[in-house]
Structure formats: structure tokens, C-alpha cells
Amino acid sequence: MPSEPALSLSGVNAFYGDSHILHDICLELPQGEILALLGRNGAGKTTCMNAIAGLLPRRSGRIAVGRQDISALSPEAICRAGVALVPQGRRMFRSLSVEENLTVARRAAPPAGQRPWTIAQIYDLFPRLQERRANLAGQLSGGEQQMLAIGRALMTAPRVLLMDEPTEGLAPQIVAEVGAIVRNLRAAGLSVILVEQHMAFALGLADQVVVINTGRVVERGAASALRADMSRLEEQLGIH
Numbered sequence: 001m002p003s004e005p006a007l008s009l010s011g012v013n014a015f016y017g018d019s020h021i022l023h024d025i026c027l028e029l030p031q032g033e034i035l036a037l038l039g040r041n042g043a044g045k046t047t048c049m050n051a052i053a054g055l056l057p058r059r060s061g062r063i064a065v066g067r068q069d070i071s072a073l074s075p076e077a078i079c080r081a082g083v084a085l086v087p088q089g090r091r092m093f094r095s096l097s098v099e100e101n102l103t104v105a106r107r108a109a110p111p112a113g114q115r116p117w118t119i120a121q122i123y124d125l126f127p128r129l130q131e132r133r134a135n136l137a138g139q140l141s142g143g144e145q146q147m148l149a150i151g152r153a154l155m156t157a158p159r160v161l162l163m164d165e166p167t168e169g170l171a172p173q174i175v176a177e178v179g180a181i182v183r184n185l186r187a188a189g190l191s192v193i194l195v196e197q198h199m200a201f202a203l204g205l206a207d208q209v210v211v212i213n214t215g216r217v218v219e220r221g222a223a224s225a226l227r228a229d230m231s232r233l234e235e236q237l238g239i240h
Ligand SMILES: Nc1ncnc2c1ncn2[C@@H]1O[C@H](COP(=O)(O)OP(=O)(O)OP(=O)(O)O)[C@@H](O)[C@H]1O
Pocket: 016, 019, 021, 039, 040, 041, 042, 043, 044, 045, 046, 047, 048, 197
């Protein structure tokens, strides 16, 4: 029997004040897979990530991690349930050092069955962060900041990683490095939702693809099938 999804959304609607942004979103992230969430600017991708992470009031719908319903939980409890957000813009404490940023992100009690990451393991994954351990986060390059944002998320011992535009503003060589890191995380057993503007990057990594437009799912399928029909995807994303 197939295992239950790592994360599932059914009938999720979300609002900013009176603006209805997400409409009846349904998706399933299989265990140990990467799901690319694509869409034009303003389609609702970040709103969807924030809704999963508990950062928005939700009016309806169910969000579950494995069998656990997290729909009504606080952001802290959703994090304890094993969901970590790597936010767009890589929010971090700019006036703390790299190592201090990692230390404050560590949680005392990881989710049941999850082993916490140690700072040494983060440095194994990102040797560059070890070299820069005493530097202030605000002094790092864009690529290093992305590594630190991922490292901070890993310190919470997640099962599911939500990555919101991790390649934004990065040079092509660093984009390739981020791709290799995401593959390593999947190999380590994490399940990942990857929000991306960079379609080729996302399709190269993803197992599944979901496209949203004006807050509604308009396309979904295996990445391999969509790679074979790029023109259809480009149409959905308004790329000509
Ligand atoms: N804090 C807010 N208050 C009101 N409306 C908002 C707020 N944040 C986003 N929106 C609106 O919600 C819609 C979805 O925005 P969202 O940021 O989720 O899109 P996105 O797909 O992530 O876009 P981008 O690729 O530009 O980051 C847009 O119409 C946006 O104007």
C-alpha cells in the first residue's frame, strides 16, 4: 500500500482581509519527493506557503502532516509537527553571527521520530558556512545567506521543507549549488515544496508539479510528463 503523503492540503481557502486569495487548493506531497509549485507573479504561491506554515488566518480547508491535522495550530506548533519554512528573502538575524543564527533556530524537542540536526552536520552540508561561522549574517553573500536560511530551517528537524524562491537573485553557478543541496535534502529523506519563478530549475529537480493561477490549481502532474510538454507549461506561466 502506498504510504500517506508527507503533506496534504484539501479545500484550502485563504484571505487577506476581504480579498479571497486561495481558492479550494488541493495538493499532496508524497514522502521523500520534491513538489514544484509554479505560477505567475501574484498567483498565490507565497500565500500558499504562509498558509501551510500557519502565518495567515485560514477560513476553511484541511492541512495535514502525515495523519496529523495542523489546520488549527499556531506557527510554533506547525514547526513542532515537522514543517519548516525557508522564507522568500531569507529572513534571518542580520546582526547575529552565522553560528548564533543556527543556535537560536535549534529546537529543544524535535518532532517524534525525527533526529535533530547538529551544527556540525549543517557545516558538513555547507562548508562555506563553517568558514564564515563568526561573520555576521548581514555580511554574507546572497548564496551564503540562502545556505544559512536552509541551515536554520534544518535546525528545527523538519520532515517537510517549504522553500520559497530559493534561487531569487542568485548567480547561475550558485543556483546550480542550491539545486545540488535540494537533491541532497531529498536523498536525506526530506519532502520539499519548492516555489520557483525559475521554471527550468524547478522542473529539473521536481518529481511533481502543481501550477496555480489567481489562487487556483490549473495544472498538476508528474514533472517527467510536463518536461515532455513544455509549451503547455509555458502557456500556463505566461512565458512566450
Ligand atoms: N499582505 C497582503 N495583503 C493583501 N494582499 C496581499 C498580501 N500579500 C499578497 N497579497 C496579494 O495576494 C495575491 C497573491 O500574492 P502572493 O505573494 O502569494 O503571490 P506569489 O505567487 O507568491 O507572487 P510572487 O511570485 O510575485 O512572489 C496577490 O494578488 C497579492 O497582491
